[in-house]
Amino acid sequence: MYPENWDVVQLFVRLQTQWKISPMGQRVGLEYPSIQPVAQLLGMTLTPELFADLQLMEICTINECVKNGNRRSQL
Numbered sequence: 001m002y003p004e005n006w007d008v009v010q011l012f013v014r015l016q017t018q019w020k021i022s023p024m025g026q027r028v029g030l031e032y033p034s035i036q037p038v039a040q041l042l043g044m045t046l047t048p049e050l051f052a053d054l055q056l057m058e059i060c061t062i063n064e065c066v067k068n069g070n071r072r073s074q075l
Contacts (some may be wrong), residue, residue, distance in 0.1 A: 008053040027065050
């Protein structure tokens with residue numbers, strides 16, 4: 001992993017309990033109100049760049065879940 005990605009990966013991993021799940025069990029996105037408090041607990045400042053990187057990881061995860069039949073246990 002590139003050092004410049006360390007913060008976003010750590011934040012993303014810590015947010016794994018904060019997914020919004022549809023009634024059909026599909027991941028639909030992260031609970032955005034949870035991001036700032038988790039970032040603060042990790043000693044991070046949630047900059048626009050960090051948020052954009054997190055959104056990229058979020059959409060890539062959702063896309064991968066769709067490809068894999070939305071099996072939540074995959075991630």
